[in-house]
Amino acid sequence: MSDRPALLIMQRHLAPLTPFLESQWTVYRFWEGPPVEAQADIRALVVAGEFPLDKTLIEQLPALELIACFTSGYDGIDVDWCRARGLPVTHAPGVNHEDVADHAIGLILSARRRIAEGDRSLRTGGWTPDSKVITPSLKGQRLGVVGLGAIGQAIATRAEALRMAVSWWGPREKASDWPRAASLLDLARSSDILVVACKADENNRGLISPEIIEALGPQGLLVNVARGQLVDEAALIDALKSGRLGQAALDVYEDEPTDPARWADVPNTVLTPHTGGATTEAVQGMLGLLMQNLSAALAKQPLVTPVRD
Amino acid sequence: MSDRPALLIMQRHLAPLTPFLESQWTVYRFWEGPPVEAQADIRALVVAGEFPLDKTLIEQLPALELIACFTSGYDGIDVDWCRARGLPVTHAPGVNHEDVADHAIGLILSARRRIAEGDRSLRTGGWTPDSKVITPSLKGQRLGVVGLGAIGQAIATRAEALRMAVSWWGPREKASDWPRAASLLDLARSSDILVVACKADENNRGLISPEIIEALGPQGLLVNVARGQLVDEAALIDALKSGRLGQAALDVYEDEPTDPARWADVPNTVLTPHTGGATTEAVQGMLGLLMQNLSAALAKQPLVTPVRD
Numbered sequence: 001m002s003d004r005p006a007l008l009i010m011q012r013h014l015a016p017l018t019p020f021l022e023s024q025w026t027v028y029r030f031w032e033g034p035p036v037e038a039q040a041d042i043r044a045l046v047v048a049g050e051f052p053l054d055k056t057l058i059e060q061l062p063a064l065e066l067i068a069c070f071t072s073g074y075d076g077i078d079v080d081w082c083r084a085r086g087l088p089v090t091h092a093p094g095v096n097h098e099d100v101a102d103h104a105i106g107l108i109l110s111a112r113r114r115i116a117e118g119d120r121s122l123r124t125g126g127w128t129p130d131s132k133v134i135t136p137s138l139k140g141q142r143l144g145v146v147g148l149g150a151i152g153q154a155i156a157t158r159a160e161a162l163r164m165a166v167s168w169w170g171p172r173e174k175a176s177d178w179p180r181a182a183s184l185l186d187l188a189r190s191s192d193i194l195v196v197a198c199k200a201d202e203n204n205r206g207l208i209s210p211e212i213i214e215a216l217g218p219q220g221l222l223v224n225v226a227r228g229q230l231v232d233e234a235a236l237i238d239a240l241k242s243g244r245l246g247q248a249a250l251d252v253y254e255d256e257p258t259d260p261a262r263w264a265d266v267p268n269t270v271l272t273p274h275t276g277g278a279t280t281e282a283v284q285g286m287l288g289l290l291m292q293n294l295s296a297a298l299a300k301q302p303l304v305t306p307v308r309d
Numbered sequence: 310m311s312d313r314p315a316l317l318i319m320q321r322h323l324a325p326l327t328p329f330l331e332s333q334w335t336v337y338r339f340w341e342g343p344p345v346e347a348q349a350d351i352r353a354l355v356v357a358g359e360f361p362l363d364k365t366l367i368e369q370l371p372a373l374e375l376i377a378c379f380t381s382g383y384d385g386i387d388v389d390w391c392r393a394r395g396l397p398v399t400h401a402p403g404v405n406h407e408d409v410a411d412h413a414i415g416l417i418l419s420a421r422r423r424i425a426e427g428d429r430s431l432r433t434g435g436w437t438p439d440s441k442v443i444t445p446s447l448k449g450q451r452l453g454v455v456g457l458g459a460i461g462q463a464i465a466t467r468a469e470a471l472r473m474a475v476s477w478w479g480p481r482e483k484a485s486d487w488p489r490a491a492s493l494l495d496l497a498r499s500s501d502i503l504v505v506a507c508k509a510d511e512n513n514r515g516l517i518s519p520e521i522i523e524a525l526g527p528q529g530l531l532v533n534v535a536r537g538q539l540v541d542e543a544a545l546i547d548a549l550k551s552g553r554l555g556q557a558a559l560d561v562y563e564d565e566p567t568d569p570a571r572w573a574d575v576p577n578t579v580l581t582p583h584t585g586g587a588t589t590e591a592v593q594g595m596l597g598l599l600m601q602n603l604s605a606a607l608a609k610q611p612l613v614t615p616v617r618d
Contacts, residue, residue, distance in 0.1 A: 013441045099446050102471055106424050109415030113588075116425045118581035123573075127566040127582040132322045137408050137588035161470035162411055257436040264432075272427040273436035279422075279446035 005298045006041040008061075011048045014070060020287060021046065025294070044294055049074035049091060050227060050256070055081065066297040069307075070290050072096060072277070075200040075227060079307055089307040090293035094150065096282035101154030103276035104195055104225045105162070107249035108143075110270045111221050112136055112193075117270075139163040144191030146184065146207070147198025148176055151225065155195055167191070170198065188215035193223065200227035210235040213245050221247040225276045228253040240266050251276040314607045315350040317370075320357045323379060329596060330355065334603070353603055358383035358400060359536060359565070364390065375606035378616075379599050381405060381586070384509040384536055388616055398616040399602035403459065405591035410463030412585035413504055413534045414471070416558035417452075419579045420530050421445055421502075426579075448472040453500030455493065455516070456507025457485055460534065464504055476500070479507065497524035502532065509536035519544040522554050530556040534585045537562040549575050560585040 006026040009017060021027045028035040028042065034057075035042065042061045047053055049069040053076050058064060067082060069091040079089050110116045113135045121127060143159045145152045145168040156166045156178055166178045169187040173180060181187035184207070188194055194216050196208060208222065208231040216222055222245060224231055233254040239245035249270040256274055263271060292304045315335040318326060330336045337344040337351065343366075344351065351370045356362055358378040362385050367373060376391060378400040388398050419425045422444045430436065452468045454461045454477040465475045465487055475487045478496040482489060490496035493516070497503055503525050505517060517531065517540040525531060531554060533540055542563040548554035558579040565583055572580060601613045 012439045015439065016441070098448065098472065102418060102447050103422055103424075105471070106415065106418030106422050109411060110419055110424050110428075113412055113415050114584065115412075115415050115419050115579070115581055116428045118584055119419075119425045119579055120429070122567070122580045122582045123569050125569050127569075129566060130321045130324065131566075131582070132325070132587065133582060133584050134587050134589055134592055135584060137590040138411050139407065139590060158470050161467050162414070163407065257438060257440075258431070260432050260434055260436075270424070270428055271431045272424055273431045273440070273442060275423065275427055275442050275444060278441060278443050280443055281446040281448060283443055 005043045006035075006038050007044045007046055007294065008035060008038075008042045009046045010053070011051055014046060014048055017046065017070065017287065017290070020291065021294075024291075025298075043298060044068055046070060046290065046294075047077070050076055050252075052076045053078075058082075058085075058087070066090065066294065066303075068290055068293050068297070070286055072286075073199065073227065074307055075229075077307075088297065088303060090289075090297070090303050090305055091307055092286040092289040093305055095285035095289065096277035096279065097150035098154045099279045099282050100151050100197075100225050100276040101158055103251060103272070104151075104155050104197070104223055105158045107223050107225070107251065107270055107272070108159075108193060108195075108221070109138070109162075111223070111247045111249040111268075112138060112141070140165060141192040142167070142190060144168065144181065144187040144194045145178075146170070146187065146194060146196045147226070148174060148178070148180075149197065149199065152195075152197040155197055164193070184212060185215055188212045188220075191216065192219065193221045195223040196226045196230050198226055198230065200230050205229050206232045208232060208236070210239070213239045216245060218243055219246045221249065223249045225251045228256065228258075237262070237266050240268060314352045315344075315347050316353045316355055316603065317344060317347075317351045318355045319362070320360055323355060323357055326355065326379065326596065326599070329600065330603075333600075334607075352607060353377050355379060355599065355603075356386070359385055359561075361385045362387075367391075367394075367396070375399065375603065375612075377599055377602050377606070379595055381595075382508065382536065383616055384538075397606065397612060399598075399606070399612050399614055400616055401595040401598045402614055404594035404598065405586035405588065406459035407463045408588045408591050409460050409506075409534050409585040410467055412560060412581070413460075413464050413506070413532055414467045416532050416534070416560065416579055416581070417468075417502060417504075417530065418447070418471075420532070420556045420558040420577075421447060421450070449474060450501040451476070451499060453477065453490065453496040453503045454487075455479070455496070455503060455505045456535070457483060457487070457489075458506065458508065461504075461506040464506055473502070493521060494524055497521045497529075500525065501528065502530045505531070505533040505535045505539050507535055507539065509539050514538050515541045517541060517545070519548070522548045525554060527552055528555045530558065532558045534560045537565065537567075546571070546575050549577060 008028045012031045044066040049071040067089045143164040148168045169181040247268040313335045317337045321340045353375040358380040376398040452473040457477045478490040556577040
């Protein structure tokens with residue numbers, strides 16, 4: 001056993017963090033088998049915040065001092081429960097919200113201007129001398145932003161440069177340049193495009209309900225760059241198949257990776273594999289915060305970016 | 310024979326204009342066979358400006374009074390030659406430049422953030438628990454705009470909202486918010502993304518030469534929303550295959566429709582079927598100008614939007 005503090009990385013797609021973390025700590029990787037021999041030594045968990053974190057596991061780690069989320073979101077973690085055990089949670093806020101907003105704009109353009117579909121069609125011989133695809137202009141399209149946090153504001157700013165008319169809804173009033181709808185249902189009714197950009201927690205699961213999807217309607221486009229659990233995905237698929245919803249452009253899903261078979265016969269979709277916030281620059285920033293929070297916690301120093309709510 | 314003035318539509322993909330034009334005029338359609346019986350009656354040609362217009366045909370139409378371009382561009386028409394014959398040319402300026410700019414931004418996002426590729430990959434099972442696609446942030450990417458006309462300026466404005474650093478080049482200095490490079494080669498050398506947004510004519514065919522493509526380089530992205538003839542397409546394909554150019558995102562091609570086989574083994578491309586300016590709103594605006602110019606010419610009134618250069 002090393003005398004360096006021991007960490008446990010929980011999710012397999014975080015494996016690329018290993019060499020960076022090994023420069024200072026002893027690293028265990030959960031998917032290689034629970035580290036029974038190191039159970040008493042693990043002092044921090046490194047997690048992706050969108051995955052449910054197993055409380056039973058935490059209870060079996062007596063030396064645990066920190067839950068360190070690599071991500072900005074931490075919806076998979078019961079922060080109150082951790083707090084009650086004296087276990088702090090850190091995350092990586094303010095690093096990738098503009099990249100996520102860029103991705104949302106890319107999804108809107110790809111869906112409305114039929115870019116992903118045009119690319120597929122051209123490659124398979126769909127462009128002929130007498131075919132002409134006409135798409136809707138973005139000008140004047142009414143964009144409804146669900147959640148005007150850092151991501152939502154960055155989306156709204158970009159949408160204005162693209163001549164869209166922005167409004168928003170969130171549970172709390174806040175000062176902003178854009179009008180707040182009276183309710184989420186009102187926002188959906190008065191929007192051509194609805195972008196989900198809010199934080200997910202146990203209270204807003206299924207926020208984009210069948211009623212909201214119906215209100216967005218046959219010409220409407222639903223975009224989700226937040227969390228899959230915010231959308232009733234079965235209702236979404238049903239509405240797309242029947243034409244009661246026009247289009248969907250998704251970067252996040254109820255289960256990730258999502259099963260491609262689930263989408264095979266669902267029309268009018270653009271689907272990306274949760275890449276919205278994963279830019280080279282953002283990942284470097286998130287890694288930096290992760291390393292700083294781990295160093296601080298294990299040296300009993302103040303945490304750099306603790307979860308505050 | 311009708312006593313209404315006769316028009317001839319040249320390109321098959323303009324066929325949807327027929328019912329609108331037939332509301333006022335007798336309409337012939339070139340692809341249904343040259344209208345030999347109406348040769349002496351044709352008073353206007355309705356054309357898409359990107360296709361070469363046959364001078365021999367024009368010489369065989371003694372009653373011709375107008376070449377009416379449905380499009381903004383008119384690079385297929387020898388305007389000087391027409392002028393020398395006393396034959397005016399009209400087009401549809403200022404209608405779709407912002408839609409073309411939106412499309413250029415959509416192509417940049419789709420290429421850089423791998424949206425079209427991510428969509429293809431997800432649908433074919435490429436998203437697995439240990440895969441994680443990391444893409445470059447748009448933040449700080451240096452965007453070089455070739456041609457700072459209406460389209461180029463609209464692209465530049467949008468790029469700033471996406472945190473890119475804009476510069477440009479064109480043959481003539483003009484007042485603008487962005488620095489002009491000393492030459493096109495300098496612009497390519499100092500850009501991460503080069504967007505072709507200039508007018509095409511006989512003097513700038515192949516403007517994006519092998520040297521310019523090399524200067525943009527292995528990390529560079531070439532975007533073309535202007536005309537295919539502006540890019541040396543064979544050199545572009547060769548550079549993409551060998552990795553000397555990073556990516557290309559194209560809406561226009563040397564030949565249209567482009568042959569999909571030409572692109573089958575060319576990596577790192579996003580390809581759309583010349584849909585950049587073809588929005589519902591723009592097409593309505595272009596149709597309006599077309600009808601106004603036809604009415605004016607056939608009533609010997611001043612033209613609404615004649616080609617002026």
